[in-house]
Amino acid sequence: MKVAITGGHGFLGWHTSCRLRSTRGIEPVRLNRAEYTDGTLFSAVGEADIVIHVAGVNRADSDTAVEAGNVELARLLADCIEKSGRAIHVVYANSIQAKLDNPYGRGKAAAAEILRTATDSNGGTMSDVLLPNLFGEHGRPGYNSFVATFASDVAQGGSPTVTGDREIELLHAQRAAEVLIRAAEERIDGPVEPRGVPRRIAKVLSMLVSFNELYASGEIPDLTDSFALDLFNTYRSYLRTDHFPIHPQIHADPRGELFETARTHGGTGQAFVSITVPGAMRGDHYHLNKVERFFVVKGEAEIKLRRLLHDEVLTYRLSGDQPGFVDMPTMWVHNIKNVGEGELITMFWADQLLDPVNPDQFPEKVTAEEATR
Incomplete structure (x- = not known):
């Protein structure tokens, strides 16, 4: 199975590439933004059996840029798919926010429609994977998730605080990567909606602070819960060398x-x-x-x-x-x-x-x- 990943050098793209390498022995073609318009993306689409579309815009200088950015990335990929004339399978890393009327949600929803039209035109298929909020090792603070921001801050000696505490559904990036890969292997044609673990923001922060206090001397916290293990490994990725x-x-x-x-x-x-x-x-x-x-x-x-x-x-x-x-x-x-x-x-x-x-x-x-x- 030949796999190409848009956004392959980003947070979820890296996790997905790591999982393909370790559990399937597959070295995917990892595409960055500069390669979407220089012919590299078109070449990759022309050779791949599967395209996992992870590239997206979470935050930008304006709401308009967020919405338009996700649409534009989808259009670039859709254009390559249509021109290739190949019936390929696309796995789209969508978001549960596609159901909401906000700039990010509208952009992700519109991108799904664009990709669906492109794959249908060549007799291809598409898995529309609606992911909850993701967290995991090496996420970008201030961009990928509040967990990345808090974990980085705590690990570097900061004291972040919570405003507007609420419950959020969280899924570790490795678990999300496995969902994307299985959707590719099974060529699921339609929506896929994995569930995360509901946790309050303040609870996540308190766990990170507890980890930091114990791990200063190398003590290992209680890792009986899989979420605790995932969060602890996320925290450890932000420690100073x-x-x-x-x-x-x-x-x-x-x-x-x-x-x-x-x-x-x-x-x-x-x-x-x-x-x-x-x-x-x-x-x-x-x-x-x-x-x-x-x-x-x-x-x-x-x-x-x-x-x-x-x-x-x-x-x-x-x-x-x-x-x-x-x-x-x-x-x-x-x-x-x-x-x-x-x-x-x-x-x-x-x-x-x-x-x-x-x-x-x-x-x-x-x-x-x-x-x-």
């Missing part, structure tokens, strides 16, 4: 030293210890929703991380001379290497019990150099 490594307090007496490696406030967990010889490496994988900790107890270690579908690599150096840990963010490829002359002893902890059938672990090298070794 110097949040890690964290070094716990060491209690020493004539017998030796004692320190905590993990403290959790609810939910499952699994820990194991590895002994790694000099020069050897572990990891080179990523997770979609697992919280994983690398705690260096003895030896010299180098931990590398790279956000999926990005190039920049973060490097942390840890030593057993000052025991400490780094937690792996979701959808970041990571590894740990023994860079010392002696054994490296590492304690690994994860919030989930290992499920051999669905381990939530996907292999990928952190760097291109490692991939060629």
